[in-house]
Amino acid sequence: MKGFSYVLYRSRRPKRIFIRDGPSSQDGRVDGRAGCCSEARAGRRARRAKCHVRQIAMYVCHVVLQISQGDIANAFERDRTTVRHACSVIEDRRDAADFDAFIETIERLVSSAFTAQAERGE
Numbered sequence: 001m002k003g004f005s006y007v008l009y010r011s012r013r014p015k016r017i018f019i020r021d022g023p024s025s026q027d028g029r030v031d032g033r034a035g036c037c038s039e040a041r042a043g044r045r046a047r048r049a050k051c052h053v054r055q056i057a058m059y060v061c062h063v064v065l066q067i068s069q070g071d072i073a074n075a076f077e078r079d080r081t082t083v084r085h086a087c088s089v090i091e092d093r094r095d096a097a098d099f100d101a102f103i104e105t106i107e108r109l110v111s112s113a114f115t116a117q118a119e120r121g122e
Contacts, residue, residue: 055086056106062087064110 030107061067094100
């Protein structure tokens with residue numbers, strides 16, 4: 001998808017918006033629509049999925065790799081309280097047996113990958 005990406009600095013954290021080229025912009029003019037109707041809903045679903053993946057990554061970094069929440073926050077460019085929230089959300093979701101099995105698998109994979117790396121001296 002072609003378009004332009006802009007960063008807005010209204011608050012502490014920049015907000016990125018994407019303005020796509022519309023059907024009437026064949027001559028290079030920007031249509032100016034930042035996603036509408038079903039596109040906005042699809043974007044919301046994609047953002048939610050990315051958020052869940054990021055929360056799992058933060059949780060695994062903290063629990064398996066035993067990295068402090070402050071260091072994880074710096075790595076993900078988030079606040080420490082966001083990492084704490086992510087860990088809390090994942091812990092709450094682990095009540096479901098299938099999600100717990102999924103997280104256990106990820107924990108084993110990450111643990112074995114970093115154990116093998118440490119044994120090689122990397």
